[in-house]
Amino acid sequence: MIVSEKDINEQIKWAQINTDxxxxxxxxxxAYWVALFICFAMFSCAVxxxxxxxxxxxxxxxxxxxxxxxxxxxxxxxxxxxSHSGTLLSAILHIIHADWRKPIYRFAEAMTTxxxxxxxxxxxxxxxxxxxxxxxxxxxxxxxxxxNFRSPLAWDAFxxxxxxxxxxxxxxxxxxxxxxxxxxxTTGWRKKLYTAISLGWTGNDRQWRTFRxxxxxxxxxxxxxxxxxxxxxxxxxxxxIMPGWHITSFPPYxxxxxxxxxxxxxxxxxxxxxxxxxxxxxxxxxxxxxxAKLTFAIAMVWTYLxxxxxxxxxxxxxxxxxxxxxxxxxxxxxxVFWTMIFCGMVVPFALxxxxxxxxxxxxxxxxxxxxxxxxxxxxxxxxxTLSMSHQSHQWDVMWPSIVQWAIVFGSFGWFGxxxxxxxxxxxxxxxxxxxxxxxHRKREAELExxxxxxxxxxxxxxx
Amino acid sequence: xKNYRILGLFNNFEEAFSALHDIRASxxxxxxxDDVTLNSPIEHPEIEEVLGDxxxxxxxxxxxxxxxxxxxxxxxxxxxxxxxxVQPQGGKPVIPLPSNFVLVYEMIIFFGxxxxxxxxxFLSRLFRKRHNLYSxxxxxxxxGVIVELDKxxxxxxxxxxxxxxxLEIREEDIR
Amino acid sequence: MSLSNILNNxxxxxxxxxxxxxxxxxxxWTMAINLDKCIGCNACSVxxxxxNNLAVVGKAKFDKGQAMHxxxxxxxxxxxxxxxxxxxxxxxxxxxxxxxxxxxEPVCPVAATYHTPDGLNAxxxxxxxxxxxxxxxxxxxxxxxxxxxxxxxxxxxPLNLQLNPDITVRDKGVMExxxxxxxxxxxxxDKAKMADRRVIxxxxxxxxxxxxxxxxxxxxxxxxxxxxxxxxxxxxxxxRVVTKQNKSNSELRGYRxxxxxxxxxxxxxxxxxRDTEI
Numbered sequence: 001m002i003v004s005e006k007d008i009n010e011q012i013k014w015a016q017i018n019t020d021x022x023x024x025x026x027x028x029x030x031a032y033w034v035a036l037f038i039c040f041a042m043f044s045c046a047v048x049x050x051x052x053x054x055x056x057x058x059x060x061x062x063x064x065x066x067x068x069x070x071x072x073x074x075x076x077x078x079x080x081x082x083s084h085s086g087t088l089l090s091a092i093l094h095i096i097h098a099d100w101r102k103p104i105y106r107f108a109e110a111m112t113t114x115x116x117x118x119x120x121x122x123x124x125x126x127x128x129x130x131x132x133x134x135x136x137x138x139x140x141x142x143x144x145x146x147x148n149f150r151s152p153l154a155w156d157a158f159x160x161x162x163x164x165x166x167x168x169x170x171x172x173x174x175x176x177x178x179x180x181x182x183x184x185x186t187t188g189w190r191k192k193l194y195t196a197i198s199l200g201w202t203g204n205d206r207q208w209r210t211f212r213x214x215x216x217x218x219x220x221x222x223x224x225x226x227x228x229x230x231x232x233x234x235x236x237x238x239x240x241i242m243p244g245w246h247i248t249s250f251p252p253y254x255x256x257x258x259x260x261x262x263x264x265x266x267x268x269x270x271x272x273x274x275x276x277x278x279x280x281x282x283x284x285x286x287x288x289x290x291x292a293k294l295t296f297a298i299a300m301v302w303t304y305l306x307x308x309x310x311x312x313x314x315x316x317x318x319x320x321x322x323x324x325x326x327x328x329x330x331x332x333x334x335x336v337f338w339t340m341i342f343c344g345m346v347v348p349f350a351l352x353x354x355x356x357x358x359x360x361x362x363x364x365x366x367x368x369x370x371x372x373x374x375x376x377x378x379x380x381x382x383x384x385t386l387s388m389s390h391q392s393h394q395w396d397v398m399w400p401s402i403v404q405w406a407i408v409f410g411s412f413g414w415f416g417x418x419x420x421x422x423x424x425x426x427x428x429x430x431x432x433x434x435x436x437x438x439x440h441r442k443r444e445a446e447l448e449x450x451x452x453x454x455x456x457x458x459x460x461x462x463x
Numbered sequence: 464x465k466n467y468r469i470l471g472l473f474n475n476f477e478e479a480f481s482a483l484h485d486i487r488a489s490x491x492x493x494x495x496x497d498d499v500t501l502n503s504p505i506e507h508p509e510i511e512e513v514l515g516d517x518x519x520x521x522x523x524x525x526x527x528x529x530x531x532x533x534x535x536x537x538x539x540x541x542x543x544x545x546x547x548x549v550q551p552q553g554g555k556p557v558i559p560l561p562s563n564f565v566l567v568y569e570m571i572i573f574f575g576x577x578x579x580x581x582x583x584x585f586l587s588r589l590f591r592k593r594h595n596l597y598s599x600x601x602x603x604x605x606x607g608v609i610v611e612l613d614k615x616x617x618x619x620x621x622x623x624x625x626x627x628x629x630l631e632i633r634e635e636d637i638r
Numbered sequence: 639m640s641l642s643n644i645l646n647n648x649x650x651x652x653x654x655x656x657x658x659x660x661x662x663x664x665x666x667w668t669m670a671i672n673l674d675k676c677i678g679c680n681a682c683s684v685x686x687x688x689x690n691n692l693a694v695v696g697k698a699k700f701d702k703g704q705a706m707h708x709x710x711x712x713x714x715x716x717x718x719x720x721x722x723x724x725x726x727x728x729x730x731x732x733x734x735x736x737x738x739x740x741x742x743e744p745v746c747p748v749a750a751t752y753h754t755p756d757g758l759n760a761x762x763x764x765x766x767x768x769x770x771x772x773x774x775x776x777x778x779x780x781x782x783x784x785x786x787x788x789x790x791x792x793x794x795x796p797l798n799l800q801l802n803p804d805i806t807v808r809d810k811g812v813m814e815x816x817x818x819x820x821x822x823x824x825x826x827x828d829k830a831k832m833a834d835r836r837v838i839x840x841x842x843x844x845x846x847x848x849x850x851x852x853x854x855x856x857x858x859x860x861x862x863x864x865x866x867x868x869x870x871x872x873x874x875x876x877x878r879v880v881t882k883q884n885k886s887n888s889e890l891r892g893y894r895x896x897x898x899x900x901x902x903x904x905x906x907x908x909x910x911x912r913d914t915e916i
Contacts, residue, residue, distance in 0.1 A: 014504060014604035037631070057810035059785035064703030066779055068770035128768015128783065135748045135767055138543065146547045146749070146766075149540055150555060153747035153769055158566050162573040169580050177504075177602075185598035199589040202597050205514055208506035210587035213521040217579050225572045231564065240775040241741050241899060309475045378799070382723025386774060390896060393712040393732070396703050396780035435507045437602075542640030545651055549752050552654025554739030554902065558644070 005286045007100045008434070010441035012281065017434050021427045022185055024277040028424055039416030046410020049403045050125060058128055062401035066394045067386045071404040072126035072379040073236075074409060077117030078261065080233050081254070081374065085262020086112030087167040088226040089294075091219035099440065100290050102433040103282040106178075106268050107273060109171040110428070114418040115265075116164045118411050123156065125407060140150040152235040159232040166225055170218045173211070176201050177432040187201050193425075229410075230258045237381060243320035244328075244385035249312070260302045261346075261374035263295040267367035269419075273428060282429050285358050292357040297369070299348035306345070320390055320425050332397045336376050343373030416424075465498065465611040465637075470596040471624040472605045472631040476507050479606040482627040483513045486610070491619045494612050502598075502607035521582050523554050528578020529571045536570030537563060603632065611637070650846060655739045655879060655902070660755075665827075665837070666757040666860045666878075666904070667818050669847075670892075672871040673910040675854035676711075678729035682846035683709045686733075687820045688800065689845035691807050693788030706782045708816040709733045709846050728910050731846070731855065734759060735817035735895065738878060739904030740771035742781065749812075756823065757904060761815055768811040777896050781815045784808050791816055806809065817846040818857070841863035876906045 021348050063070060086108035093101035124130050136147050136157045147154045179198035186194060201207060234254035237245035240421065247253075270291065274283040328337045347369045356362045357430045422428070473479035479501070488494045496515055498562065511517075540563045584590065601607045610620060621632055644651070653659060684693060686709040693706050709731060714724035740759045743751050750765035751772055773781035787810040793801060801807060804821040808814050826842040839858050847855040857868035860878075874892025875885045881900045883893070891909040 018603055040593075057784065057786040059704060060700070062702065063770075063783075063785065065705070065773070065782065067704065068773045068783060110496075119716070124491060126769070128770065128813070129766070132748075132767045133766070137716075138539075144547060146543045148552070148744070148746050148749035149566060150552065150559055150744040152745065153771055155562070155565055157747070158569045158573075162569045162576075166576045167530065167570065169576060173580070173583065179754065181602045184602045199584070200591050200593060202593055203504060203601050204503050205501040205503075205506075205510060205634070207587040207589070208503070208510075208581055209517060209519050210521055212506060213519050214579055214583040217522065217525050219574065221572050225569075227573075228565075228568060232569075235565075236771075240745065240771075241611050241777060241901075242774065259791075389779065390777040391779045392733075393710075393714075393730075394520075395582070395775040398703070432505055439505060440508075488767055525643065538641065538644075541644050545644050546640060548660070549747070549749060551742060552743035552746075552749070552752050554659060554753075555744055556654045557651035558648075559744075 005284070006441075007056060007286045007290075008103065008284060008437060008441065010438050010445055014137035014438070017282075017431050017438070018181060018185065020281065020428045021431045021434075022182070024279075024428060025182070025186075025190075025426075032420065032424070036417065036420050039413040040419060042083050042413025043410045043417060044413075045406045046408075046413065048407035049410070053403055053407075054059050054130065055127075060400055060401060060403045061212075062404070063400060064396065066389060066396045067380050067383065067398040069126065069386065070398070071379065071382075071400045071408050072122050073381045073407045074375070076119050076122035076126075077233055077254075077378040077381070078375050079115045079122070079411070079415075080230065081140075081148075081258035081261045081378070082265050083112040083115035083119065083163075083167070083262070084226055084230060084255070085266055086110070087170055088259065089262070089266075091222040091226070093171070094215070094219045095223070099437045102437045103284075104173070104266065104270060104287060104291070105433075106171075106426075106430045107269055107423070107428045108262075109167065109174065110419065110422045111262075111265060111269060112167045112420070112428070113164070113171055114415050116160065116167065118415045120164070121411065121414070122162060123153070129252050132152065152232065152239045155232045155235060158278060159229045163225060163229045166218070166222055170215075170222055170453075171399055173214055173218060174430065174433075175426060176211070177203065178427045178430060181431055182427065217427050227255055230254045236383075238302075240250060242385050242389055243318070244324045244381070244388075247309060247312075248340045249305060249309055253302075253309060256298060256302040256305050257374060257377060259298045260295070261371055263291065263298055264370035264374065266366040267291060267295065267363055268371070271364040273423070274360065277423075277428070279429060285360075288360070288363060289354070289357045290364065295370070296348055296351040299344070299351070303345045303348075324384060324388050327388050328380065330383070333384050333387075334379065337380055340376035340380055341371050343369045344377060347373070371397075465613060467614050467617055467634060468594070468596055468609060468611050468630065468637050469620060469634040470598065471608045471610075471629045472598060472600055473608065473629055474605065474628065476503070476606055478627050478629075479503075479608055480507075480513050480606060482624060482629070485623055485627070487513070487515075491573075491616055491623055493616050494610060494620060496572065497610045500609040502601045502609060504602055504604060504606075519586070520582075521579065521586055524582030524586075525575055525579045528582075529575035532571040532574030532579070533567060535574070536567040539570075540566055596633055598633070600631075642865055653879055658740075659756045661753065661757075663757055663861060664755050665823075665825065667736065668757075668858065668860045668867050668871065669818075669844075669905045670856045670867050670874075670908065671905060672856075672908045673728065673730065673855045674733060674891075674908065675852040676729045676910075677852060678711055678713065678727065679851060680711050681849045681851060682731055683707055683711060685709075685845040685849040686816070689802055689819070691801050691805055693784070693792040693808075695786075695788065695792070699785070700766060702843075703781075704785045706784075706788075706814070708780070708782065708814070710780075730779060730907070732778060733905075735778055735901070735903035735905045736816075736818060738904065739900060741775045741777065741901055745771045745775050746769070758820065758823075759815075760820070761813060761817070763806060763808055763812050763814065766812045768813065770813060772813060773839070777899055777901065779814055783813050784810045784814065786810055800834065812841075836862070839867075870908075878902060 090101060090105040092107055124133055138147055179194050180201035182268035183194035183198045234250040238247060238250035240246060270283055273279055313325045322344055349364060350356045350366050350400060387397055541558050544558050595616055598607055624632060692708060695705055712730040712732050714728050718725055732758060736759045743753060747769055748765055748767055750762045752760055754760045779837040789807050823843050825904055826837050828838045839862055843857045847857040856867050858865040860868040860871060874890050876883055879902055881898060892906050894903045894906055
């Protein structure tokens, strides 16, 4: 049975949209404060662990000579990957005029920005001497020092600052008309805040014209940028000579993985926002279905690239690479490997079933599995290579310690804090774009109705 | 002398546009389409058809920013590397082109994006105080047509608005 | 000024290792290690600990793999299924190979590790921020990271008096590795400069070479054609900046580890000769 349903009810009134979305900014319920408290508690764990690590050194993390990187870098890649779908999907769907993005892009872009703010912590935390972090920046020093522009880590610093500023601006510019709506409908400190950050938007034709151009140009910049950012992150590995890292297909593999985990995270947050803010009218099952189909397609791309990597390693017959691949599948890290394969390659087939796509709790659980797989994927890239590199004398198996776990755990709390604050201060559905969507859908429906009415006699005559 | 500003609020685009068509057709002598500003909650896709082409110079700023990123980026990196001769590393040249390409690519986008943003702030004339005629209903669901005109034309324009089912008319003296 | 610098020296700044690289080398410090002579006594490792102020981390941290032995003796068993004395142990002293095209260098985000005009792979402790990328990209795994501050725990009073005053004690968060005893190289070079002569072969040597009871380790400058190490390299027909050695006599024992990775190591090993066929 095929159920076709509208992405959105086009009869919905513009004023109703304002009311519904602004309702989500009202004073929070008790559950919100509980969630915020939990996130804060999680974040505190990370702060405690980081202070300890700062004082003592990186020893308590269990890192050792072959394992110089571990969960911090894996988590860094995970959060960077998570940041990809928001902005990249929003920009691509904007350019190809897929208007079903409109009700869901705002929170996805916020997710992008906050994931980046979370990811940015990890290269700092993993440093041995974090207090000298600024040496990575290209500033003029009277000692004539520059960072090493050859290092992929220096590329990371450039790429992430570019991506962070671009995606923040994209989020902010897209929000200006909505901030003006908030300004017109609030009082007190909110009114002051929105007046300041809506920058005097009045919605006149000059502003709209410039706005459209700006938004389109930003989207055009963001697509190549997002692809390049994750390619550069993959260069952290691909530029090295280590077996299991020095792989040509890493940049597209990473980009696909980033989109994959990002889409999964969008589904997770979609379900949560829809449930907690009662956004059923806007975040409809039809849009969820489209998102799920997209996720399925990306999952298959990721699966393909993964299999290609295995195949190339197998037939390439490089001794180091091949042994590492066998060790991944059979060695001490095998359970992580097979969980990744199962959750990343088998579970997404649930998305191919319409019944599941339309069932929110199932989608929620599936998306969590997909993200688990993506986290394991990143960890499987970092850890096994280090445990089995060229020099067999230094082979070693290492599991991360509680300090690493605490910081990684806390990063989810930090993301949660930012996201929770965002949804209460900023409209998490784009009001003006949903108005546009409703307006266009209504016009299309009217045109179709009109043409159907005129065509009807002809059709009858033909039959 | 344009010493008056008048705002008419309409229920939907169709009614506002029919009023604008009449202005275009010079139903009110002395008031042209260039005196009109349209305030709306969303951008109508066919707005050029009623307001006429109004130029937007934004892409030029973007291009300038991106070009600056390209030239400045490469020169900055190359001159930094050429003065930091401790850089000979791993048997690679002092100025390595592949990594510089990667960084210049990022810098093109970095400067392009910021140039676009500042051009947006500048060209859309933000950071100005909203004038008294700004109506909060525009951000809700109504279409505002603002016309700057001479006082003598005021009544005939009001009549025109009323023909097209205007919901509310507000005026202000801007001498 | 910078622009004219780039334009005038463009071709020079574009020279990679294959075209001779940026440096006009003053010295090429190299080693030759005869594995047939190595008896696995670990004296080199101990000498390195005392010469270079290496931290003694203790048993627990050693087990976690956080040891700081710049010079380590790797044991391999050719017949591991047999009982101990017959299991065919062979030893490999492993230290930083001072690669000519080192993979650790280009990945450092702050250029803390670089190639010196002496052909050494130098590590600037003060510049290091501890990203540990260099260690990840080292195929020999000979870079050691200060996971803790050891200056109190490793040399309690009065052991601090044994520290070598010529070099520093590193604090937490810094990467370190074998320097070919760069402090001894400096002293020898300064002396030679003051006497207005070249460094004489055998005038000094590294701590590990100095203590080796069987003289398995030979250290010297291959730019000096008459040095012992240069003669050994020549005799074994091992060339630099090549990925595959072209030998007229396949019986020659000299080889460099991971030749195929094109990192151009400065250490030549001479294979062990066994009295039995394995």
